């Protein structure tokens with residue numbers, strides 16, 4: 073009869089310990105907002121407890137970018153925690169990852185502050201969602217200043233094409249989230265067509 077020696081058991085146990093984080097990483101995220109009928113979403117109530125990736129200040133990249141002398145908004149980016157942990161291990165986003173882009177006003181004069189800029193009220197919230205149930209696997213949502221529910225924007229919306237062509241990892245702007253970009257470079261998941269500088 074085949075008997076498992078203590079040594080074999082130990083090997084199995086060690087292998088399982090090494091393999092399991094990767095298996096976990098491939099599981100669909102379950103700490104996200106549920107997709108409703110017609111793939112509608114509400115802004116996740118607790119997104120400010122998610123992982124903060126980075127903040128842009130007055131970034132201007134689209135045709136609708138504000139003029140240079142307009143007040144510069146902050147753009148705060150959050151991702152659900154289990155997908156963040158998976159990315160740290162694999163450099164890729166698991167299915168059902170959700171990103172929140174929180175757009176806030178900025179101010180200089182307030183309280184004791186006289187220089188630089190700090191954040192003020194939320195102006196709008198947008199989301200980018202990786203979900204195999206969506207056409208093309210990705211969905212973009214614009215909630216404006218409300219909380220939804222909102223259906224994904226149509227595939228013709230500029231969100232889809234800009235995020236499909238200019239992003240460093242999958243359809244996400246990891247090049248602007250410095251600690252994640254380091255991980256993607258180390259694990260070799262930066263897109264081969266990614267360009268450091270686009271004229």
Ligand code: HEC
Pocket residue numbers: 127128131133134135147148149171172173198199200212213214225229230231232234235243244245246248
């Ligand atoms: C011309 C290019 C462009 C277009 C169009 C665009 N985005 Fe983005 N998006 C960016 C850039 C650059 C960032 C990087 C972060 C920042 O702005 O702070 C970003 C970041 C995001 C993020 C954070 C997660 C990620 O994917 O990196 C979300 C969510 C997002 N955009 C949603 C939208 C939605 C919704 C639309 C359409 C209404 C849209 N975007 C249109 C360029 C674009």
